[in-house]
Amino acid sequence: MVPDNAHSDRPATVHDVASRAGVSAQTVSRLVKGYEGIRPATRERVQTAIEELGYRPNRAARLLRTRRSNRIGALVHNMFERGPGQLLRGAASEARASGYSLNIVGIDGLDESSIDEALDLFEEEQVAGIFVVTLTEELRAVVQRRSSDIPIIVDPAESAGPIPTTGESGGRMAAQHLLALGHRRLGFLGGPREWLPSEQRKESFFIELLRGGATVVAEWPGDWTPEAGASAAQAFDPRSGITAIFAANDAMAIGLMHGLALRGIRVPAEVSVVGFDDIPEAAYVIPELTSVHPNFEDEGRNAINALLARIEQRPPSPIIHPGSELIVRGSTGPAPSA
Amino acid sequence: MVPDNAHSDRPATVHDVASRAGVSAQTVSRLVKGYEGIRPATRERVQTAIEELGYRPNRAARLLRTRRSNRIGALVHNMFERGPGQLLRGAASEARASGYSLNIVGIDGLDESSIDEALDLFEEEQVAGIFVVTLTEELRAVVQRRSSDIPIIVDPAESAGPIPTTGESGGRMAAQHLLALGHRRLGFLGGPREWLPSEQRKESFFIELLRGGATVVAEWPGDWTPEAGASAAQAFDPRSGITAIFAANDAMAIGLMHGLALRGIRVPAEVSVVGFDDIPEAAYVIPELTSVHPNFEDEGRNAINALLARIEQRPPSPIIHPGSELIVRGSTGPAPSA
DNA sequence: ATGGTTAATGTTATCGATGCCATTGGCTTG
DNA sequence: CAAGCCAATGGCATCGATAACATTAACCAT
Structure with a gap:
């Protein structure tokens, strides 16, 4: 051996x-x-x-001579959340399949200097390409400001081509489900405004609702944590006529349900709640949480695929459909007849 | 600029x-x-x-000449769980502070070939040291079988020196809390048997219980998922006289509480439940989950610290105390007087 | 002044792989 | 059988940084 x-x-x-x-x-x-x-x-x-x-x-020698590394840098903020984590998993496996390895760098803050530091590191390590997993407006701006000749994938939409992102299809599915249950006045509990995934989920949710003749009555900006959900529950006005709320992730949805319960507002009898991510715990909270089960792994695959295509200057391989799925559980029910 | x-x-x-x-x-x-x-x-x-x-x-040139890289490889299985994630975060920040960068490699399976593949990668990349985050018996065996001159930290206890690991102090604190509430017949819901962290939590829990004159009546082996908790709830025998259960992580604890609720067994009136990890959602499930809040970040710091000491052949810096903390919430209460 | 020190800087060879070009030998073709 | 050709392989320089050694300059003591 x-x-x-x-x-x-x-x-x-x-x-x-x-x-x-x-x-x-x-x-x-x-x-x-x-x-x-x-x-x-x-x-x-x-x-x-x-x-x-x-x-x-010896990789160092090879890299020195050829200037072509087979490493891809992945820049991620909250790598330990379910979503980014799965994106990374898909990305890593796709990269490995093509002979690349994924270099994951987590940053703690989203300020310019943290981002710059991470990108500097990638440049020094001469990665062949960069995959930006976490997407806020600032991040996108900083990345675009740096003129570098390393290929970068910033926008998931970029990599999926004509295919809707998980955020887009997920927001739409949530809306359709709630519309079908008769809800017409709804609320949205989002992530921070500058986070693109949150905006995606929100926009597709809104658009579909409008098309179905429903109204978004309230929107609460959150920070992805259950605490934000709990605050939203406190801010919730029962006289607003809202009968359903879509939360941009499960953690907030769970906080929200908890807060509503504290106020004696019944889910789903009075208010339906839909989450996003379908974390394992979602099926085991009470009431069990209806949630969008996104296919982040394929989304990660797609991104790396597109990135590799650009690196190797070849056409991208056929795209895998991310295919989100709505898992209906006990936290959603028919709109109460007012 | x-x-x-x-x-x-x-x-x-x-x-x-x-x-x-x-x-x-x-x-x-x-x-x-x-x-x-x-x-x-x-x-x-x-x-x-x-x-x-x-x-x-140019790092490649430098590495080629000096044979000393400033990269540390981190081998991790379930990197997207809260615990490992925080370990990694601490590790990355400690590494960065010493001028090293952390190269995180996630493996999907725990079979020998996956592990070997990852270690091969580390060798090719000439990492200065390896930090094995996920710890199962097989992993440890495979790692120890390979004779390599790259310094490796496998055992958290190794890095913490005389200081108890989060698992040790956490298990003990859970036991003390339940003992103080008068519980004398208890159950343990563990992770897979071959996972060392689960064993650590279990052992320290058991030892402390025995010292307090209590008995462990049942032990269910789980797989860290809420589903495992739900199964344990089904297997739970109300006539066993068990009044409290310690779960090796929060996900299982949440599944357990859900399963108990389905059977009409009240938490904490009939059975108290303690989790481990204190995931953000723990405070927002119903009833709110009492849980061990481990300081994984410091544990990761310690590990890297010890590893760097070995790499640079210098004495390790003073060790930071991991200091777990028990967060008492509504899922634990006094033992019902039989 | 002369030798001796030390501090600051320069020269050369090297790490391991590979791009580019040169060489060899066998085989085809007229 | 000579000319030509291609397939297989070898030689050499190079990528960028640095270890090891060499040199220079400056200053001191005798």
Whole structure:
């Protein structure tokens, strides 16, 4: 199992392999890179030498010479949320499948200097491309301001082409569901205004509602946390006639339901609640939360796909449909007949 | 803001800087690395040249020459759970503070080949050290089987020295709390048996209970998901006399409470429930979940600290106390007097 | 002044892989 | 059989930073 290079304390190089196989370093290099025109006999000798020595190419040397790394930088703020996490998982797996590795850098703040620092790091590490997972307006602005020749994917829409993002399809599905249940006066509990995913969910929700003849009566800006949901519940005015609320993520939805319960407002009898993310806990809160189950993993795949296409200057592979799904549970019900 | 190197299409090198400043490349290199003995006048000339050219050291070249990278590999399975996520955050910030960057690699499976693949990647990237975040027995075995000269931190206890891990102190605190409430017959809802953190939480919980004269009547093995909690609720035998259950994470605790509610078993009147992780949602489920709030961030810091000490062969910095805290909420109450 | 120190800086070779060009040998073609 | 051609392989320079060693300058003591 362990390669027989215990005698030398330095890892084997192309030259070691070459001299062992009786060929030149160049031939070894070619074989490693998958060059076809090598005589079978030679090929085999080199192959064995590689195995015997446990040779692995030195990435630093290769990068120095070729200037092409096979690393992709992923810039993400709240990487530990369900959504970004799944995006990353999809992205990592897609990258790996194409021989790239994903370099995840989490930033704590969304201020310019944090962002710049992360991008600087990517430049120093000479990543082949950058995938910006978290999307706020500031981030987008900072990224676009830097003129760099590293390919960057900033906008999920960019990568999905004509296909709606999870936010778009999710917002629409939430609206359709609530419309079908007869709700006509609704509220929206959003993430911070400068977060694009929140805006996406909101816009598609609004548009679909308007098309169905319903009205958005109130909108509360949140910060993705359950606390924000609880505050919204306090701010909620029962006389507004709102019978359903769409929250931009489950955490806020859960906080919201908790706050409503404290005020004696029954879910779903008086107010229906729809969340977004379908976190595992959503099915186990009381009442069980109706939620949009987004396919973030495919969204991440799409993004990397588009990014790689740009890096390697080839047309993007056929796009996978992200396909969100609405999971209907106990937190939504027919609109109370006023 | 943008450095004036637009005219040349290649990024500036030490030589470019050197010739611009009228010194040798070596001097530039020394300055960049923070060498002290450079005459102020020279230093300033070089400094300006660096800024004017927007020079950044080429990491690949440096790594090739020095064989010392400033990257740390972090191997993690379920990176998107709250716990590992916070460990990573702490680890990343500690690493950054010491001039290292954290290379997070998530693996999907816990089988030998996934692990090996990830470790191979680390070796090829010549990371300075490896931090194994997720800890199962298999992982530990695979890691220890590979003889590699890269420093590795596998065991959190290793990095914390004499200080109890969050799992140890958390399990103990849960036990003390329940003992104080008069509970004497208890259950434990664990993670998979081969996960060390689960075992830690369990052991410290058990030990403290025994010391307090209580008995562990039942133990359910779970898989960290709320579903596992729900199954445990089904398996729960009301005639067992169990009045309190400690779940190894909040997700399972939430599933458990949901399952108990379905069976009409009241929490905390009949059964108290304590979780672990204190996820943001914990405070907003009904009843609000009493949970151990672990200081994973500091645990991550400690680990990186210990790792860096080993890498740089210096004594570890004073250790930060992880300090878990028990957040008491509505899911725990006095034991019902039988 | 002369040798001896030390501080500041310069020279050269090297890390490992690979792009570019040169070479070799076998085979086809007229 | 010579000319021509292609397939397979080798030689050399290079990517950018730095370790190791060499040099210069400046200053001191004798």
